[in-house]
Amino acid sequence: NAGVTQTPKFQVLKTGQSMTLQCAQDMNHEYMSWYRQDPGMGLRLIHYSVGAGITDQGEVPNGYNVSRSTTEDFPLRLLSAAPSQTSVYFCASWENRDPYEQYFGPGTRLTVT
Amino acid sequence: AQSVSQHNHHVILSEAASLELGCNYSYGGTVNLFWYVQYPGQHLQLLLKYFSGDPLVKGIKGFEAEFIKSKFSFNLRKPSVQWSDTAEYFCAVRGSSASKIIFGSGTRLSIRP
Numbered sequence A: 001n002a003g004v005t006q007t008p009k010f011q012v013l014k015t016g017q018s019m020t021l022q023c024a025q026d027m028n029h030e031y032m033s034w035y036r037q038d039p040g041m042g043l044r045l046i047h048y049s050v051g052a053g054i055t056d057q058g059e060v061p062n063g064y065n066v067s068r069s070t071t072e073d074f075p076l077r078l079l080s081a082a083p084s085q086t087s088v089y090f091c092a093s094w095e096n097r098d099p100y101e102q103y104f105g106p107g108t109r110l111t112v113t
Numbered sequence B: 001a002q003s004v005s006q007h008n009h010h011v012i013l014s015e016a017a018s019l020e021l022g023c024n025y026s027y028g029g030t031v032n033l034f035w036y037v038q039y040p041g042q043h044l045q046l047l048l049k050y051f052s053g054d055p056l057v058k059g060i061k062g063f064e065a066e067f068i069k070s071k072f073s074f075n076l077r078k079p080s081v082q083w084s085d086t087a088e089y090f091c092a093v094r095g096s097s098a099s100k101i102i103f104g105s106g107t108r109l110s111i112r113p
Helices: none
Strands: A004-007 A010-013 A019-025 A031-038 A042-051 A054-057 A064-066 A076-078 A087-094 A108-112 B003-005 B010-014 B019-021 B024-026 B031-038 B044-050 B056-058 B064-068 B073-078 B087-095 B107-112
Touching: A004 A087, A010 A019, A019 A031, A019 A087, A042 A064, B003 B087, B010 B019, B019 B107, B024 B073, B031 B064, B031 B073, B044 B056, B044 B064, B073 B087
Parallel strands: A010 A108, B010 B107
Antiparallel strands: A004 A019, A019 A076, A031 A042, A031 A087, A042 A054, A064 A076, A087 A108, B003 B024, B019 B073, B031 B044, B031 B087, B056 B064, B064 B073, B087 B107
């Protein structure tokens, strides 16, 4: 199993550009989440999904869109990048039953200039 | 709504010192609690978790945590730290009826050899 994969690993955008961060998992997990990690602020939940076709907002959803057309994929779209979105983005997947462990991808480091 | 507070932002210890990292959560019902660790340049990985039963939970690498319901706390402990414990530690909470896991702001642990 590859686990949770994310692409790209690094990305630089100009203000106003849009892009999609890709996330895929091969563990057949129903639940997937997107977090952003910023120094001193920990991981903040952007959006999450409890299954194909079902998504919901987390703590900091503004400026981001998600969709979940398949169990495997959960892309995160930045509609119009802003410098405040400079961050490291992590995707995670998990099953809502024991052991409830979230499996994290390697992250995407995004810089918006 | 769920929330998590980690009051220690950066802890510096010498090798063999004892460790205790604080975590307090806010949620009105039954919770599941987690500690994750992120070693430099690596993914987040699960250290330990609490669901029910014995409030003293043992995890990997000699870590343990105690759930104190009356204090809404889930502090992480280790009797004797090693240089290899240098990492960032995150506490997380999931309300038992919730579909999302919320993280605290993290505590950076630096160990002096």
